[in-house]
Amino acid sequence: MPLLEVKNLSVQFRTDGGLQPTVTDVSFSLERGEMLALVGESGCGKSVTCMSLARLLPEPPVVLSGEVLLDRGPEHGGVADVLQLGERALRQVRGGCISYIFQEPSVSLNPVFRVGDQIAEAVRLHRKDVSDPFEEAVELLRQVGIPDPANRAKQYPHEMSGGMQQRVMIAMALGCAPSILVADEPTTALDVTIQAQILDLLLSLKKDRGMAVILVTHNLGIVAELADRVAVMYAGRIIETAPVAELIAHPIHPYTSALIRAVPVLGGEHNRLNTIRGTVPSPDKFGRGCRFCDRCEYADSLSEEQRRLCREEPPRLRELVPSHACACHFPPGLTAGKEA
Ligand SMILES: Nc1ncnc2c1ncn2[C@@H]1O[C@H](COP(=O)(O)OP(=O)(O)O)[C@@H](O)[C@H]1O
Ligand SMILES: [Mg+2]
Known part of the structure; x- marks a missing residue:
């Protein structure tokens, strides 16, 4: 059993407009001593996902479902579903198992x-x-x-x-x-030289202490240097996950490919994600099917029948290549890889 296994985590906010599906069906695992990067544009649900791991969001208005299986170690009762724990056990998890650092110290x-x-x-x-x-x-x-x-x-x-x-x-x-350090955009507020120093520090802590780290960032460039594995989030869902080198060399999801194209080249000007038409939908505008389909240029080349599937059915995160999973009905990266 991994140190942390998140299964079908969903987070909804109760609002005047009803329940908003902010994070949907998120599953991932974290091994001991591993650094997992959670990557995605602002507003895609990275912080909400991370805060749910130790139930830091106020409930209600938040409605949580799924499982957050955490190995607390033999002296603290072993594996438990954090979503089912009482206050006392929860206090031990917060800090004792999962510690957080945020953007603004x-x-x-x-x-x-x-x-x-x-x-x-x-x-x-x-x-x-x-x-x-x-x-x-x-x-x-x-x-x-x-x-x-x-x-x-x-x-x-x-x-x-x-x-x-x-x-x-x-x-x-x-x-x-803690056995897990969650670093939520820890360097976004800092200037570039200091950013690099803090990220180096995280990496050495991971190596020296064997501590597992979840590094949240909107910058895939940072991830390439540090993380073992990456999970890419889009509009509240994980749409692709793979070991970092594999993900960057062979992205399968069209959104991941666009994120990679948008990574600023050292010394070059900063590319915004203008390689993708449209904008990220807010939770009240999430469609039933694939939440990326309106922006997906690849979908233009699909048949009407295929596009209906994209719009109506949420694609499941499936392992398409060993240890590389993607949530797309018609994964273009995979087709390209096969032809090559
Ligand atoms: N307390 C809250 N009440 C209602 N909506 C929220 C709350 N916190 C975050 N959200 C919404 O959840 C979505 C995801 O936010 P967040 O996880 O902070 O994104 P990220 O960390 O990826 O930038 C956003 O649309 C945000 O507006
Ligand atoms: Mg955030």
């Missing part, structure tokens, strides 16, 4: 406490074996590459740069000794 750090105390508090809550949490906090600051950690620990968040604050957030997440 300034939102998660408390401005009135010294950073060392904030990290020490996380350690105190989750690691009964540590005798001196503050000393451990200093050690964690050192591990995330903060120079002069003993003095830095006594500073307040506002005395630090954005990059430093993000390192503090990572130290705080590590303070809980």
